[in-house]
Amino acid sequence: MLKVQEIRELIKLVDQSSIDEFVYENDGSKIKMKKNGPATVTTVQPVIQAAASAAPAAVQTIPVAAVTPTAPAVEVKQEAPKVETTTEADTENLHKITSPMVGTFYASPTPDADAYVKAGSHVTKDSIVCIVEAMKLFNEIEAEVTGEIVEVLAKNGQLVEYGQPLFLVKP
Incomplete structure (x- = not known):
């Protein structure tokens, strides 16, 4: 199980990066973080599986690769009118x-x-x-x-x- 400080560091790293979704599984715990959606969701859930070290790595990278190309374009479109409304x-x-x-x-x-x-x-x-x-x-x-x-x-x-x-x- 991760310590609170380690979770905070993960949140900070995900927040500063261009990725929109991050999943981390280790020792029966799962942490899933999303941003640029309706809300930031950080959850810790028990995982029932005997995970090999290669399986969590695949879970971590697949959502990031799938979300990264589309989400930033949507975010830019949402914020562009706000910048133009006030000079x-x-x-x-x-x-x-x-x-x-x-x-x-x-x-x-x-x-x-x-x-x-x-x-x-x-x-x-x-x-x-x-x-x-x-x-x-x-x-x-x-x-x-x-x-x-x-x-x-x-x-x-x-x-x-x-x-x-x-x-x-x-x-």
């Missing part, structure tokens, strides 16, 4: 609320609840604007500035990176 001159005077960690962006506290904020909402320093889930911990993100939300840059359920802008706020 560089517009964003110079706006405050960016950024993600303090790698995780999954959620706009509301529960799936059936209204979003914390949307374009046009007024926020204060202590206003909660979203949740970023990392390793099954839900972290509330505060605005840290008083102003009006101009644009929501992340989609609900989207994987976000450390330092990635989530909102644009007019102070």
